[in-house]
Amino acid sequence: MNFIDKLLGSKTAVTSAGIRNEIEKAENEAAALRDKIEGMLSGLAVMTDEQHLAAESNVAALRRAITRLEVRANTLAAELPAVIATEEAAQIAAKNDALRSRVEACRKANTVESKKLLTEFDKLASQMGDIFARLNEIADETNSVNTALKNNRVADSVTGYETLYRRHPAGHYELPLSTIVLPPAFAGGTAAWPRS
Numbered sequence: 001m002n003f004i005d006k007l008l009g010s011k012t013a014v015t016s017a018g019i020r021n022e023i024e025k026a027e028n029e030a031a032a033l034r035d036k037i038e039g040m041l042s043g044l045a046v047m048t049d050e051q052h053l054a055a056e057s058n059v060a061a062l063r064r065a066i067t068r069l070e071v072r073a074n075t076l077a078a079e080l081p082a083v084i085a086t087e088e089a090a091q092i093a094a095k096n097d098a099l100r101s102r103v104e105a106c107r108k109a110n111t112v113e114s115k116k117l118l119t120e121f122d123k124l125a126s127q128m129g130d131i132f133a134r135l136n137e138i139a140d141e142t143n144s145v146n147t148a149l150k151n152n153r154v155a156d157s158v159t160g161y162e163t164l165y166r167r168h169p170a171g172h173y174e175l176p177l178s179t180i181v182l183p184p185a186f187a188g189g190t191a192a193w194p195r196s
Contacts (some may be wrong), residue, residue, distance in 0.1 A: 016084045019076050026073040030066045037062050122185035125192035132177055132193045135161065 005039045012018065026155075040055050049056060142160045149157050182192035 014083060016080060016087055019080050019083055022071045023076045023080075026069045026076070030069040030073070033062045033066050033069070118185040122189065122192075125182040125185065128182055129192035129195060132180070133195060134179060 037059050040059055044052065044055070137160070139160060142158050146157045149155060162173060162176075168174075178194070180193060184191050
């Protein structure tokens with residue numbers, strides 16, 4: 001059991017805040033005892049010898065108590081920098097541990113989770129590439145049919161999906177699907193869109 005534990009009690013966690021509180025408490029108690037001494041000695045001029053002896057006995061006991069409180073406060077104040085340094089070191093260690101945990105989680109995300117996600121992306125991008133390819137075929141056929149209808153009006157022209165589904169009421173279109181690029185998920189892979 002070290003000296004701080006003896007002063008604060010071994011069941012109390014030693015913290016800089018706790019030490020500061022104990023220092024303040026000791027200083028306040030010492031100030032209160034000084035006030036009490038001053039009150040006891042205020043009537044010294046009219047005391048009897050017996051009262052004077054009793055007052056001096058009480059004052060001596062109070063001065064010893066003040067000395068103990070001052071030593072306590074000074075001892076705690078001397079220990080405070082070491083406790084603060086220990087707390088700061090613990091905070092740094094906790095931050096370092098937290099960063100190490102983040103590093104490990106980040107490594108795992110990059111080596112394990114990202115591979116799964118890129119594999120899923122590759123599957124979904126391939127499906128999207130199939131959809132874009134089919135939409136291109138539909139757009140090409142629509143253009144071909146409408147060109148043929150210009151020369152032979154056997155039916156009304158065909159309204160394309162862009163006009164049917166991708167034009168806003170104000171008249172502007174969404175970004176053309178032909179501008180979308182779906183790169184390969186892995187190095188050396190084949191782009192899902194546009195297809196070559």
